[in-house]
Amino acid sequence: MKRRILELAAIAVGLALGTASAVQAQATDAVIDRIKAKKSISIGYREASIPFSYIDAQGKPTGYSTELCARVAATVKTALGLPELEIKWVPVNLQNRIPLVANGTVDISCESAVNTIGRQAQVDFSSPFFISSTRLLVKSKSGIAELADLKGKSIALPINSVPERLIKAIVERDKLNVRIVPVRDNSEGFLALSTDRVDAFSTDDILLFGLRSKAPTPADYEVVGKPLSYDSYGFLVQKNSTVFLSLVNATLARLAREGELAKVYGTWFEPLGVPLSASLATIFQVIGIPE
Numbered sequence: 001m002k003r004r005i006l007e008l009a010a011i012a013v014g015l016a017l018g019t020a021s022a023v024q025a026q027a028t029d030a031v032i033d034r035i036k037a038k039k040s041i042s043i044g045y046r047e048a049s050i051p052f053s054y055i056d057a058q059g060k061p062t063g064y065s066t067e068l069c070a071r072v073a074a075t076v077k078t079a080l081g082l083p084e085l086e087i088k089w090v091p092v093n094l095q096n097r098i099p100l101v102a103n104g105t106v107d108i109s110c111e112s113a114v115n116t117i118g119r120q121a122q123v124d125f126s127s128p129f130f131i132s133s134t135r136l137l138v139k140s141k142s143g144i145a146e147l148a149d150l151k152g153k154s155i156a157l158p159i160n161s162v163p164e165r166l167i168k169a170i171v172e173r174d175k176l177n178v179r180i181v182p183v184r185d186n187s188e189g190f191l192a193l194s195t196d197r198v199d200a201f202s203t204d205d206i207l208l209f210g211l212r213s214k215a216p217t218p219a220d221y222e223v224v225g226k227p228l229s230y231d232s233y234g235f236l237v238q239k240n241s242t243v244f245l246s247l248v249n250a251t252l253a254r255l256a257r258e259g260e261l262a263k264v265y266g267t268w269f270e271p272l273g274v275p276l277s278a279s280l281a282t283i284f285q286v287i288g289i290p291e
Contacts, residue, residue, distance in 0.1 A: 044109035050210030069110035125234030133227030256288030
């Protein structure tokens with residue numbers, strides 16, 4: 001067992017150094033074996049997780065996370081010596097993304113998943129590539145500024161999400177009279193708000209800024225409230241796929257060191273008026289470990 005652990009550690013280090021030979025010598029990583037057998041990598045994406053992972057006007061997956069995972073695929077292509085490696089995009093949602101990664105249907109899910117201890121029991125997470133906070137999206141003239149202002153009103157929450165559990169816990173703790181309306185995804189949450197079926201929609205603040213930017217009249221909406229959490233995003237990978245996860249993190253490390261990660265961030269977030277924060281800049285420095 002000790003010898004096997006040392007072999008895996010050596011391979012992981014080799015991958016961090018960008019050596020394809022180490023990958024080719026490894027034969028027991030489930031994700032690596034699957035990619036080599038199929039000559040394709042399946043990447044999970046969301047249809048409305050703007051600007052991380054969504055469908056563009058041409059019907060293709062796009063966004064900050066999908067762009068980073070395209071860079072991961074390029075690393076895998078080189079490391080495994082598969083010049084014809086195909087990317088297969090697989091739609092996922094809040095309910096099925098973890099099961100699809102855990103059962104191997106998706107090799108890596110690239111969207112806006114918050115890293116939690118509970119989720120780590122089912123899948124592994126990559127190095128962090130974004131941080132967010134739970135806040136509220138409301139109509140500009142609503143007079144709502146904080147969660148406490150929703151007494152006697154209603155709020156839409158995405159099913160099976162970190163904000164859903166957090167908001168429900170606060171409502172129960174503070175005994176707020178707030179009606180909870182579950183929605184399947186961000187699009188449904190925004191639709192409920194825009195059609196006045198709810199008074200607020202809550203999820204990660206950066207996703208709220210994304211929804212606001214795509215609204216017919218963005219000025220009709222505003223993101224309000226103090227940050228209710230501090231959440232780190234990571235890519236989802238099948239548990240114990242150590243070699244594949246090393247390739248993912250090595251890609252993020254290289255992009256961070258070369259300043260590319262900050263450039264990709266600027267492409268997707270500066271148009272939303274969300275410049276790179278000091279906290280996220282520090283994270284980029286931390287994950288940019290040397291080879």
